[in-house]
Amino acid sequence: MAKKPASGQEMWGGRFAAKPDEVMEAINASIDVDKRMAAEDIQGSRAHVRMLADSNIVSETDRDAILEGLDQVEQEIVGGDFPFRKDLEDIHMNIEARLKEIIGEPAGRLHTARSRNDQVATDFRLWTRQALQTRADQTRGLMEALLEQADLHADTVMPGFTHLQTAQPVTFGHHLMAYVEMFSRDRSRFLDCQDRMNESPLGAAALAGTGFPIDRQKTAADLGFKAPMANSLDAVSARDFAVEAVSACSICAMHLSRLAEEIVIWASAQFHFVRLSDAWSTGSSIMPQKRNPDAAELVRAKTGRIYGALQALLTVLKGLPLAYSKDMQEDKELTFLAFDALDLCLASMTGMVSSWTVDKSAMRAAAAHGFSTATDLADYLVRELGLPFREAHHVTGATVKLAEDKGCDLAELSIDDLKSIEPRLTDAVYSVLTVEASVNSRQSYGGTSPVRVREQVSRWKELLS
Numbered sequence: 001m002a003k004k005p006a007s008g009q010e011m012w013g014g015r016f017a018a019k020p021d022e023v024m025e026a027i028n029a030s031i032d033v034d035k036r037m038a039a040e041d042i043q044g045s046r047a048h049v050r051m052l053a054d055s056n057i058v059s060e061t062d063r064d065a066i067l068e069g070l071d072q073v074e075q076e077i078v079g080g081d082f083p084f085r086k087d088l089e090d091i092h093m094n095i096e097a098r099l100k101e102i103i104g105e106p107a108g109r110l111h112t113a114r115s116r117n118d119q120v121a122t123d124f125r126l127w128t129r130q131a132l133q134t135r136a137d138q139t140r141g142l143m144e145a146l147l148e149q150a151d152l153h154a155d156t157v158m159p160g161f162t163h164l165q166t167a168q169p170v171t172f173g174h175h176l177m178a179y180v181e182m183f184s185r186d187r188s189r190f191l192d193c194q195d196r197m198n199e200s201p202l203g204a205a206a207l208a209g210t211g212f213p214i215d216r217q218k219t220a221a222d223l224g225f226k227a228p229m230a231n232s233l234d235a236v237s238a239r240d241f242a243v244e245a246v247s248a249c250s251i252c253a254m255h256l257s258r259l260a261e262e263i264v265i266w267a268s269a270q271f272h273f274v275r276l277s278d279a280w281s282t283g284s285s286i287m288p289q290k291r292n293p294d295a296a297e298l299v300r301a302k303t304g305r306i307y308g309a310l311q312a313l314l315t316v317l318k319g320l321p322l323a324y325s326k327d328m329q330e331d332k333e334l335t336f337l338a339f340d341a342l343d344l345c346l347a348s349m350t351g352m353v354s355s356w357t358v359d360k361s362a363m364r365a366a367a368a369h370g371f372s373t374a375t376d377l378a379d380y381l382v383r384e385l386g387l388p389f390r391e392a393h394h395v396t397g398a399t400v401k402l403a404e405d406k407g408c409d410l411a412e413l414s415i416d417d418l419k420s421i422e423p424r425l426t427d428a429v430y431s432v433l434t435v436e437a438s439v440n441s442r443q444s445y446g447g448t449s450p451v452r453v454r455e456q457v458s459r460w461k462e463l464l465s
Helices: 021-030 033-052 060-079 091-103 107-110 116-152 173-195 217-221 232-237 240-266 294-317 326-355 360-368 374-385 389-406 415-419 427-432 435-441 452-465
Strands: 155-160 165-171
Touching: 021 294, 033 060, 033 091, 033 116, 033 217, 033 326, 060 091, 060 107, 091 107, 091 116, 107 173, 107 374, 116 173, 116 326, 116 374, 155 173, 155 360, 165 173, 165 374, 165 435, 173 240, 173 360, 232 294, 240 294, 294 326, 294 452, 360 427, 374 389, 374 427, 374 435, 415 427, 427 435
Parallel strands: none
Antiparallel strands: 155 165
């Protein structure tokens, strides 16, 4: 009779006579990370054993016992009563060992025609597929919050910036709609990635497929995959789906960080464009006047964590030969980290946007300073006086210098001041020198005019409905 292996080797120890070193157990175990995939592991096992019975590889009696036992395992995990053991390495062996304790000998038939290699690949795809859907839904929620604010502020004038210098007046609604467009692309990346990865590795076994007459189409359909993966080597070794998913998280985090940076600026005393609600602000331990935009700052900071997960994941995978290597154990922790951080960032940003207070007067006053209507004056000179744009640019530059020397804005120059630079100007020029006139004139498709902004808000509300 073969010697019974030590408890830590119950699932694979026939080849070994001694227990692993404690340090080896510590570096080898992944249960603290991959127990998050318990639901997916049970889901995959149910599909697998149903297929085995339908294919006459295991009996219906064993199938029913295994399914009943998996139900109990699931209840224990959900109830917090499951005895997770580090010596059993991972979630797959923990569940199988507990299943054996519950139902005895039939549990050993569950692993027929599969390997931990295709098992973990299946679990990981199931988990990532759902995580992508959840982030797509969260991104949609943020878009809806931005749309509501854009609708409210379609005609709220603010300065538009280039190089963080006042450029031209825009509307706050128009500014927020730029982020709606960005996050819409993030949402589509999550959904595109989800569609591309939606193939089943189950049945690829260790790397070469199996000699058992399994039905991979059946398990793929049972698990909601559109098809089984066509190459068994690729099925167990491919992790580009995780790289793509974390890459999509990174791009979304970059967009969130840009908006977070703007919130930090807007909420400052120097700008005072927005006031974050008490729920999304913190104070100082020593300066009682402070209202700190900590949530926005942490959204900005967590972007680095998500970028780091992507770079680490790429580095783990870059030198691996086909098919499976233990290095791949590291892929899940990195992917979980990225999705967890993005979850917090999306929820925080949606909360801040939904509840902030906008100071319209501060925005309007800032928009009126910095000669923000200079381009409108140049356009007026071209349109009404027929000047070539380069000459109009020169005339406008001289006008800006005159206003700067006088310490006033363009609209505060007298008509005599303006005529000293371009004699043909009349009082009609003042109609283009206000910030309201400027934003109202920008009616090209995609422009900042309140009319165009409300059109885009309506279009997006309809698309999201």
